[in-house]
Amino acid sequence: MKILLNSNNSGFQAPGGGEILLSKTKEFLLKKGIDVKLFDQWNDKLEDFDILHNFGLSNNCYDVINVAHNKKVPIAITPIYSWPSLKFAFKSGTNFKDKVKLGGYALTHNTPFFNRFTYASKMLNMADRIITDSKAERDVIDNSYKLNKDKYRVIPYAIDRRFYDSDSKEFVEKYGLKDFILYTGRIEPRKNVHKLIKIVNKLKYPLVIVGGKNYQEGDEYYKLCVKEAGDNKDIIFLDRFDHDSTMLGSAYAAAKMVALPSWLENPGLSVLEGGLAGANILITSRGSPKEYFENYAHYVDPFDDKDIEKKLVLAYEKDKDNKLREHILNNFTWEVATDRMIKCYKDLLN
Structure with missing residues (x-):
């Protein structure tokens, strides 16, 4: 074949x-x-x-x-x-x-x-x-x-099962960051990153954004996101990590939660990877995520700022556990x- x-x-x-x-x-x-x-x-x-x-x-x-x-x-x-x-x-x-x-x-x-x-x-x-x-x-x-x-x-x-064994040490030692909200992926309109930054700015939670500033349509949206972050020292932009690097898994393990309030996801590989590494998950309700994450994630209406804000608080304040990790390991x-x-x-x- x-x-x-x-x-x-x-x-x-x-x-x-x-x-x-x-x-x-x-x-x-x-x-x-x-x-x-x-x-x-x-x-x-x-x-x-x-x-x-x-x-x-x-x-x-x-x-x-x-x-x-x-x-x-x-x-x-x-x-x-x-x-x-x-x-x-x-x-x-x-x-x-x-x-x-x-x-x-x-x-x-x-x-x-x-x-x-x-x-x-x-x-x-x-x-x-x-x-x-x-x-x-x-x-x-x-x-x-x-x-x-x-x-x-x-x-x-x-996703790769290697994320199950991710260790936060590498990321923490290099960047001195732990227990933050993590977004990783393309910085583009569909991912709703600008709205995520706007709401996190209001909540005063730490946010790490890992992703290239240029995607196929240019960097206009990236500049919009940087402008929204303003001088908030708790919102940090990092260049994209190679997908096979240990640093990506370490970032997931160091995060308190991974957020993906996109207009649509099928289902969002970064939240699958982050969930397998032990992070709490916030994900859009639009698309296929509910068939993957069942009752283990916090779902948001990507058009509703108040819903995103409420669920960010719930996901960030929730203690991490192994239920989602085992679910992903056994099925995806x-x-x-x-x-x-x-x-x-x-x-x-x-």
Whole structure:
């Protein structure tokens, strides 16, 4: 069985959760003895592979998926769906141009009459398997695109079990920080970082933000976040840690809680990792988080400042325990997810 992996061709210029999913899928498939590689457009021939597995629904993936479809190469897609929303568009855009762009995207993709003309619709229709992270993601795609239900398979996202053994010592010794609120990831509008800073400023809690200031749309939002933090010495910005570094796990272990009040998450790899390292969790209610964290997390309405403020206090003041750690360890590690993925591939080929 030869598997070819593909994704947005600019994704690794500012890697986030989707790129980690792709890289870790490759890593753990190789550990299971599966012949898998990343697509090399200069050398690879699609017909030499048994399955093309595409991560995401970026328009620039369409040509590769279309060629695979025409060559009758089975196609699996992990959508990493954005759940387009007009409310999100008007709340999150950093300027009028952004709001119009996001609003147009939401109108186009949420309406079956219009979305049939989108690249996302064309790619999903060509897919032989649509591998969603949750029932919630499956249902929202199905409601919008009305696809053959036999295409869907639900395989939850996963994380490295190494985070279970993370030690706070490395981070504390370097930065002198402990028991803070941690945000780690892209500093972009969808993550609602600006609102998090605004509310933490009011609460006077320590906040550490770990993430690159540049993502694919530039650094305008990062500058907005820095401006909101102002001269508050308890809000600290650190550059992105390499995902495989021990420092990332140490930061999770040193934190009192990990916060991700995003407009949407599927389900948020940083909170899965932080939860496995022992931190308390605050996460958006929009998306698939409740299928992962059940009753072990504090959920917020990302549009409601008072709800975020209330839940931040609850999560920060709560003592840490091992219940969430054990739940994540037993259900959402790569060892579990990779076996499910291999079964999905085999079912597709049969």
